[in-house]
Amino acid sequence: MSVLLVTIIAMAVPFYYISESFYKNHVIQEVENRLSAHSNVFLDHPSETTVYHIVEMENQEKVNFILYDEQLEPVAQTDNITPQLREEYSRWVTEHVLEMEAGTFEGRTGLVEMEGQAHIAHIWSMYPVTDDEGVLGYMFIDQDTGEFNEPRVNLLIILLVMCFFVFILGFLAFLFLSKRLTQPLVEMGEMTHQIASGKYNVILDTKGEGEVKDLENDIQSMADQLQRYSKSRREFLSHISHDLRTPITYIKAYSSIMKDETGISEEWREYLEVISQQSNRLEGLVQDLFQLSRLEEGKVEIEKEMTEIKPWLSELLIQYKRTFSEKDITCSLKADHQNIKVSLDPKKFHQIVVNLLENSLRYTEAGGKISFLLYEKDKEVSLVISDTGKGIPEEDLPYVWDRFYRVDKSRSSENGGSGLGLAIVKKLVDLHGGEILLSSTKGKGTTFTITLPKKG
Numbered sequence: 213m214s215v216l217l218v219t220i221i222a223m224a225v226p227f228y229y230i231s232e233s234f235y236k237n238h239v240i241q242e243v244e245n246r247l248s249a250h251s252n253v254f255l256d257h258p259s260e261t262t263v264y265h266i267v268e269m270e271n272q273e274k275v276n277f278i279l280y281d282e283q284l285e286p287v288a289q290t291d292n293i294t295p296q297l298r299e300e301y302s303r304w305v306t307e308h309v310l311e312m313e314a315g316t317f318e319g320r321t322g323l324v325e326m327e328g329q330a331h332i333a334h335i336w337s338m339y340p341v342t343d344d345e346g347v348l349g350y351m352f353i354d355q356d357t358g359e360f361n362e363p364r365v366n367l368l369i370i371l372l373v374m375c376f377f378v379f380i381l382g383f384l385a386f387l388f389l390s391k392r393l394t395q396p397l398v399e400m401g402e403m404t405h406q407i408a409s410g411k412y413n414v415i416l417d418t419k420g421e422g423e424v425k426d427l428e429n430d431i432q433s434m435a436d437q438l439q440r441y442s443k444s445r446r447e448f449l450s451h452i453s454h455d456l457r458t459p460i461t462y463i464k465a466y467s468s469i470m471k472d473e474t475g476i477s478e479e480w481r482e483y484l485e486v487i488s489q490q491s492n493r494l495e496g497l498v499q500d501l502f503q504l505s506r507l508e509e510g511k512v513e514i515e516k517e518m519t520e521i522k523p524w525l526s527e528l529l530i531q532y533k534r535t536f537s538e539k540d541i542t543c544s545l546k547a548d549h550q551n552i553k554v555s556l557d558p559k560k561f562h563q564i565v566v567n568l569l570e571n572s573l574r575y576t577e578a579g580g581k582i583s584f585l586l587y588e589k590d591k592e593v594s595l596v597i598s599d600t601g602k603g604i605p606e607e608d609l610p611y612v613w614d615r616f617y618r619v620d621k622s623r624s625s626e627n628g629g630s631g632l633g634l635a636i637v638k639k640l641v642d643l644h645g646g647e648i649l650l651s652s653t654k655g656k657g658t659t660f661t662i663t664l665p666k667k668g
């Protein structure tokens with residue numbers, strides 16, 4: 213846009229100056245021609261009448277004209293020349309005649325700045341009237357250039373008005389074109405943003421053409437492929453976790469029965485104990501997997517009810533009383549006021565709290581603390597769960613919500629979970645229409661803040 217403006221200015225400024233010098237030269241030329249014509253007429257008819265006519269003509273032209281004799285004494289002049297002006301003219305003529313004789317003044321014309329004139333200066337010009345015997349006298353003209361200046365100023369105004377319209381038109385064209393060009397890109401940007409956040413069911417239909425259209429088609433087919441891929445992955449997880457449940461139940465049940473059987477060796481009992489424990493773990497993993505895939509498929513319904521959350525939480529925590537004392541961890545529950553009510557699905561919120569609590573228990577050393585804090589703000593209720601455990605390194609923070617992501621990558625670690633807990637928590641909080649934030653300092657502890665809308 214500014215380029216357009218600069219172009220217009222770059223056009224207007226030279227025009228102004230070119231037109232000025234064009235008019236100036238034009239007027240000077242005209243004045244000189246007039247003087248030389250007068251001189252020729254006078255030489256052809258050297259009489260008082262000729263002089264009278266010349267003066268009359270110049271009177272009509274509204275210029276100041278003086279005829280000097282060879283002694284530089286004024287012989288005839290137009291009206292309206294004040295004595296003061298006449299003196300100035302005489303001084304100028306005398307000066308220049310001397311300069312002409314000395315050979316230092318070549319022209320016959322000069323530009324003279326007059327006081328109180330805004331436009332180009334006056335043009336003063338003189339012309340020697342000479343015949344074969346020498347100089348007979350001099351003719352002098354003072355031409356005001358004002359009236360010649362006027363059309364020039366008008367022309368400049370026209371030019372500026374035209375520039376203004378060109379500018380406006382250019383600006384509108386620029387807006388229109390840039391919108392036409394960028395609109396499809398903006399739409400595609402929004403769509404790819406959605407794709408990046410996991411919404412693959414986008415439909416692109418921009419008004420782009422050519423390469424922009426090709427790009428759009430590529431993005432569309434990429435989104436379609438991603439959608440197919442993610443669907444088949446979900447289906448696979450859902451099927452496999454479903455189909456694994458029955459065999460695991462059998463293994464679990466029979467190993468449990470067998471290990472309590474009398475008459476088997478101690479060694480066999482230990483083996484069966486291991487089978488029983490591991491099948492329990494496997495069951496938990498498969499259950500998590502099954503639940504997560506159902507959540508991802510959007511097959512989980514939520515049934516919220518208004519719940520007085522503090523008593524509800526303390527009841528939940530009572531079940532962990534033994535675990536706390538066994539692990540030598542203290543637990544506290546505080547609320548900024550009693551009877552804070554919030555709309556939630558008790559079963560699913562139970563799972564959220566349990567998953568977070570079990571993480572805290574798992575990653576906090578003996579002597580540590582786990583605290584629950586409830587508060588209400590505007591139309592939201594927040595639950596803050598903090599522990600004084602080992603914390604999560606900063607570089608792992610964004611990934612702990614991913615399924616199977618665990619900070620401690622060694623899968624063999626006995627006390628490790630499935631790595632699905634936080635992924636499930638996140639989905640469940642989303643399902644509640646709330647949000648969960650995480651902050652953690654390695655070696656100091658971890659804090660999760662769940663915020664739910666009071667009335668879901």
Ligand SMILES: Nc1ncnc2c1ncn2[C@@H]1O[C@H](COP(=O)(O)OP(=O)(O)O)[C@@H](O)[C@H]1O
Nearest residue numbers: 571572575612618619629630631632633634658
């Ligand atoms: N309270 C916590 N303190 C320290 N690390 C945690 C805490 N909660 C979660 N983490 C880290 O986040 C990872 C993912 O958690 P999660 O999805 O529940 O998987 P899992 O508990 O099965 O390992 C854990 O492996 C652990 O490294």
Ligand SMILES: [Mg+2]
Nearest residue numbers: 571629633634
């Ligand atoms: Mg966990």
